[in-house]
Amino acid sequence: MSTNENELILLAHGDGGLLTHQLLEKYFLPGFSNELLDELSDASVFSMQEGRLAVSTDSFVVDPIFFPGGNIGKLAVCGTVNDIAVSGARPLYLTASFILEEGLPLGELARIVASMSDTAVKAGVKIIAGDTKVVGRGQADKIFITTTGIGLLPPQVNLGYRRLKPGDKVLVNGSLGNHGLAILLQRETLGLDSKVESDCAPLNLIIEKLLKRFKSIKIMRDLTRGGLATNAKEIAQSARVDIWLDEQSLPVDDSVRGVTELLGLDPLYLANEGKFLIAAAADEAADLLDFMKKDSLGENSRLIGEVRAGSGNVYLKTALGGTRKINMLASAPLPRIC
Known part of the structure; x- marks a missing residue:
């Protein structure tokens, strides 16, 4: 069936009847088809290798x-x-739950489903279960999505705050702040001519290779809401160590730097969707950095700091030679970022 761009989501699409089945058969099932989902049972049943599982769930309400x-x-x-x-786990399966607002163009839903399907294939995961609800106009904002992931943790991988020690090096896989700024510029009419794009990408494609090769990786963190600053502070507090960052080593694209300076924003606190922090032993840090730079998801990787003995603080050595204490994001300058 072809998609008419003028067709809209109706409340009847969520009543479990004919339109619900048409929604599933036309949009979701073709986009996410795999041997587990195609069973169309109340729950997907699958076998897992013996070992530890990692499970995470998240809701997405970006505007x-x-x-x-x-x-x-x-x-x-x-x-x-x-x-x-x-x-440290290898993602295998996702579930996806959709809240659709009455009036959402079905053409937009089709584009979203196609993007999810393409990204899942790229990441090597399968969407094996889901749910769809439709609410009235004004009771949601177009579309909200909740995904839950299941991954298998290899027996040799054991990441955690307790492993951090003074002398460990801190690295990041690329430029900071792109996602948060891309959302801001798309949302607000600021009259700025900028080509900033979100860095949204599946990081398992690089992380799995790193974990197989480098045994000295202590911890990793996805630098989403709150940016590098908030996530580094959370790590330092949990590990009861201090983290020292070098401002001149932080990768920030010129386009991001220019706009954030104009708007009075700090790239350290802007959300990322394709960046992660790694802390690893000093003796492997240089090789780790070289390896990351050879990957398309790490071409602009940098060694940005180190772990020191302390009590949960983060410090930034500024380009002018001073020291700035870094704290968590205290407010939400840009809500609905993911």
Whole structure:
């Protein structure tokens, strides 16, 4: 069946009747088809290798739902895949729940489903179960998506705050702040001519290779809401160590730097959807950095700091030679970022 761009989501699409079945058969099932989902039972049943599992769930309410570099569907897959990946696990399966607002164009839903399908294939995961509800106009904002991920944790991988020690090095796989700024510029009419795009990407494609090769990786963190600053502070507090960052080593694209300086924003606190922090032993840090730079998801990787003895603080060595204490994001300058 072809999609008429003028067709809209109706409340009847959520009543469990004929239109619900048409919605599933036309949009969701073709987009997410696999041997588990195609059973169409109340629950997908699958076998897992013996070992530890990682499970994560996240809801996505980003506004706008389409933005440079992605959309809410791509974001929903990447966000949960990345949470599983930075735990050290290999993402295998996702479930997806949709809240659709009456009046959502079915053409937009089709684009979102296609993006989710493409991203899941790229990440090597299968969407094996889901649910769809329709609410009245004004009771949601176009579309909300919740995804839950399941991954298998290899027996040799054991990441955690307790492993951090003074002398460990801190790295990041690329430029900071792109996603948060892309959303801001798309949402607000600021009259700025900028081509900033979201960095939204499935990070398991690089993380799995890193974990197989480098045994000294201590912890990883997906740098989403709150950006690098908030996530580094959370790590330092949980591990009871201090983290020292070098401002001159932080990768920030010129386009991002220019706009954030103009708007009075700090890239350290802007959300990312394709960036992660790694802390690893000093003796492997240089090789780790070189390896990351050879991957398309790590071409602009940098060694940005180190772990020191302390009590949960984060400090930034500024370009002018001073020291700035970094705290968590204290407010939400840009809500609905993911």
